[in-house]
Amino acid sequence: MFELVKFELYKIVSRKFNILALSVFILLYFFSISQFNLEYIQHFRNMHIEWNGPLTEERVAIARQELRELEAQREEDWEKYRAEHQNQNGVIFEWDETSGSKLDVRFDLVNRWERFENRNALLADLRAEIRTAEAAGLRDFDYSKNLMHYNMLSGLKPPSGDYFRGWGQLIDFAKTFGFVILGALILLTLAPVFADEYAVKMDSLILSSRHGRKKVVTAKIVASLFAVFSYAVILFIINVAVNSVLFSMDGSRVALQELFLYRHSPFNLYVSQYFFIQQATHLFGAAAFSLLVLLLSVFSRNALIPFFTGGAIYAGPFFLTRVLNIEHELIQRLMDFSYSQLIMVEELFSNFQVINLFGMPVLYLHATYFLFLLISAVTIYLIYYGFAKQQVI
Amino acid sequence: MNLASENLGKKFGSFHAVKDFSFTFTEGVCGLIGPNGSGKTTLMRMLVDILRPTSGRVLFNGTDIAILDERYRDALGYLPQHFGMYRNFSAEKFLYYMAALKGLPTEQARKKTDELLELLNLKDVKKKQIGTFSGGMKQRLGIAQALLNNPRVLILDEPTAGLDPNERVRFRNLITQISGDRIVLLSTHIVSDVENTATQVLFMKEGSILKSGSPEALVKELVGKVWSVTVPDSALISLRKLYKVGNMNRKNGNLEVKVISDEKPFPDALLVQPTLEELYLSYFELEEAEACLSL
Numbered sequence: 001m002f003e004l005v006k007f008e009l010y011k012i013v014s015r016k017f018n019i020l021a022l023s024v025f026i027l028l029y030f031f032s033i034s035q036f037n038l039e040y041i042q043h044f045r046n047m048h049i050e051w052n053g054p055l056t057e058e059r060v061a062i063a064r065q066e067l068r069e070l071e072a073q074r075e076e077d078w079e080k081y082r083a084e085h086q087n088q089n090g091v092i093f094e095w096d097e098t099s100g101s102k103l104d105v106r107f108d109l110v111n112r113w114e115r116f117e118n119r120n121a122l123l124a125d126l127r128a129e130i131r132t133a134e135a136a137g138l139r140d141f142d143y144s145k146n147l148m149h150y151n152m153l154s155g156l157k158p159p160s161g162d163y164f165r166g167w168g169q170l171i172d173f174a175k176t177f178g179f180v181i182l183g184a185l186i187l188l189t190l191a192p193v194f195a196d197e198y199a200v201k202m203d204s205l206i207l208s209s210r211h212g213r214k215k216v217v218t219a220k221i222v223a224s225l226f227a228v229f230s231y232a233v234i235l236f237i238i239n240v241a242v243n244s245v246l247f248s249m250d251g252s253r254v255a256l257q258e259l260f261l262y263r264h265s266p267f268n269l270y271v272s273q274y275f276f277i278q279q280a281t282h283l284f285g286a287a288a289f290s291l292l293v294l295l296l297s298v299f300s301r302n303a304l305i306p307f308f309t310g311g312a313i314y315a316g317p318f319f320l321t322r323v324l325n326i327e328h329e330l331i332q333r334l335m336d337f338s339y340s341q342l343i344m345v346e347e348l349f350s351n352f353q354v355i356n357l358f359g360m361p362v363l364y365l366h367a368t369y370f371l372f373l374l375i376s377a378v379t380i381y382l383i384y385y386g387f388a389k390q391q392v393i
Numbered sequence: 394m395n396l397a398s399e400n401l402g403k404k405f406g407s408f409h410a411v412k413d414f415s416f417t418f419t420e421g422v423c424g425l426i427g428p429n430g431s432g433k434t435t436l437m438r439m440l441v442d443i444l445r446p447t448s449g450r451v452l453f454n455g456t457d458i459a460i461l462d463e464r465y466r467d468a469l470g471y472l473p474q475h476f477g478m479y480r481n482f483s484a485e486k487f488l489y490y491m492a493a494l495k496g497l498p499t500e501q502a503r504k505k506t507d508e509l510l511e512l513l514n515l516k517d518v519k520k521k522q523i524g525t526f527s528g529g530m531k532q533r534l535g536i537a538q539a540l541l542n543n544p545r546v547l548i549l550d551e552p553t554a555g556l557d558p559n560e561r562v563r564f565r566n567l568i569t570q571i572s573g574d575r576i577v578l579l580s581t582h583i584v585s586d587v588e589n590t591a592t593q594v595l596f597m598k599e600g601s602i603l604k605s606g607s608p609e610a611l612v613k614e615l616v617g618k619v620w621s622v623t624v625p626d627s628a629l630i631s632l633r634k635l636y637k638v639g640n641m642n643r644k645n646g647n648l649e650v651k652v653i654s655d656e657k658p659f660p661d662a663l664l665v666q667p668t669l670e671e672l673y674l675s676y677f678e679l680e681e682a683e684a685c686l687s688l
Contacts, residue, residue, distance in 0.1 A: 003493040003502075004493045004494065007489075007490045007493060098563050189665055200477035200478070200479065200480075201442075201475055201476050202479070204443055204471070205440070205473065205476055205491065205494075206494060207442075207443045208441040208442065208469060208473075209466060209469075209491065209494070209495050210469075210496045211493075211494050213463065213466075214463070215496075234679045236501075299457055339620040390443075391443060392443040392444055393444065
């Protein structure tokens with residue numbers, strides 16, 4: 001079995017185009033990283049250090065006061081600058097980076113506190129709704145949902161003023177570069193896995209051999225997943241290396257809710273904990289999508305068919321909902337339970353979302369995990385079945 | 394040991410590629426001969442279980458091959474008529490891969506690969522990429538992979554296609570040498586490929602068995618019916634209209650022609666010993682037969 005896996009892996013890695021594509025994507029990533037203003041990043045980080053530790057009302061009041069002063073100062077500087085350059089066209093006002101990052105730090109802290117206050121307000125609303133339902137003797141789906149939401153939110157950590165930009169950047173990778181690069185590499189690498197066997201007329205030799213129906217399929221699946229995991233590991237290493245150098249890994253014990261996009265998240269996690277859970281989910285999504293591409297490949301005589309079909313399944317829901325902004329209910333549901341949503345991870349954790357399962361609230365995250373486990377199991381079965389039943393005509 | 398097909402049939406739409414084919418193959422070489430479209434390749438694909446029959450079944454030692462599954466494929470060596478190989482694999486790597494597919498342990502795979510590369514005259518190019526190989530070299534590599542697992546059932550579809558005369562002789566000798574205790578089914582367009590090696594010959598036409606038996610027994614049917622006549626070139630057309638004409642040789646400015654006829658066609662015609670080629674001619678239309686014999 002190990003020998004077969006080795007050969008299948010060799011077939012994958014010996015396609016030079018895969019390596020070329022990976023290199024191009026990495027170069028593009030480095031190009032985008034090179035656009036960061038390193039001086040600003042350094043200032044922002046230095047300015048944040050003095051605010052490390054738990055946020056309190058008193059500290060936020062100071063931050064708010066300083067924010068007001070800095071905003072006034074910026075307004076004043078802007079007016080002065082405009083007066084000096086009133087006869088010039090195309091001149092852009094750039095505040096000095098020290099003052100700019102000072103303002104941004106205060107703004108960030110005030111926002112964190114406001115989000116914390118909003119959460120407390122939501123908790124109070126939920127508590128009231130739960131009590132009303134209990135008084136009326138209601139134990140319906142809405143009651144269970146509110147109770148679950150309340151229990152999850154009430155366990156969350158209080159806000160802190162710690163700097164954690166590096167973790168934010170790491171977390172952002174999965175739904176941006178991770179989504180695009182990994183998706184493209186999966187399509188490029190795995191679309192030919194079965195389709196090429198038919199195209200080069202190796203199918204009759206494989207199918208008539210002892211292990212040509214089952215073990216070869218296992219070997220192809222294992223080799224494909226290994227290749228995809230290797231891509232994911234390479235991207236993971238690049239992501240961690242680049243962002244830890246640029247932004248540092250400070251703030252690993254900051255609550256997930258401190259990230260703006262996760263402000264409504266009900267999950268009690270540090271950003272560092274979430275990052276690893278996110279990576280595992282990202283990998284799970286990549287594996288599920290890899291299996292789908294392999295399945296398409298089993299039923300295609302030309303690798304372009306699984307490439308484009310898989311591409312449409314992967315990017316279609318994203319394109320319809322996020323690019324064309326179509327708000328049709330069915331399309332939204334398609335996006336909610338799509339491979340792209342699973343690989344991007346963010347939406348699974350960023351809000352409290354449940355589905356109604358016979359009156360029981362089930363977290364959208366858990367439903368998605370379960371659904372894709374089920375889909376992947378069926379996909380694996382169909383890959384085996386599909387290849388074993390292939391005929392050479 | 395036997396491999397039996399029971400009422401085997403395959404339809405593609407309304408076209409019957411193989412019709413109600415029942416035959417039992419036993420140890421030795423069985424030559425499958427027939428013109429293009431006679432159903433040889435379709436039959437072989439069903440025998441190696443890569444094409445599902447529309448009707449009937451294949452039994453190996455009395456058990457349906459669908460039930461035997463990989464136990465049957467473990468006993469099988471197959472060379473398809475049209476096959477491809479990975480262009481970026483070396484000959485050696487390709488055989489290792491095929492050995493892994495056939496479930497050979499690594500050591501045995503290495504030993505068998507070396508042995509077959511030597512036997513098929515590919516040892517010097519074992520590290521070369523298959524993409525650089527000629528058609529004949531690829532064909533020899535195809536034969537090598539079919540023999541890797543020391544198969545008890547060897548099914549070869551047009552194995553001599555692309556081989557030069559020397560290689561064809563080597564191949565025939567090899568098949569004769571290994572066929573003693575295994576079933577070898579060999580389809581060919583070249584009657585001489587099986588004439589001396591086959592223990593049984595099967596003539597196929599339109600998906601069915603036209604005639605079967607040992608070459609000697611089959612050829613006996615034609616004893617007293619094959620004549621050698623010498624005619625000028627100009628007489629050939631009229632000769633063909635009257636008789637089935639086989640091999641011809643040029644002799645002293647005329648043509649020496651083999652004619653199949655129940656009666657003596659010309660007073661100076663000489664009775665000669667029939668061959669499988671003449672038998673083939675007697676079964677098939679001249680155009681079909683010529684197409685086969687000329688290849």
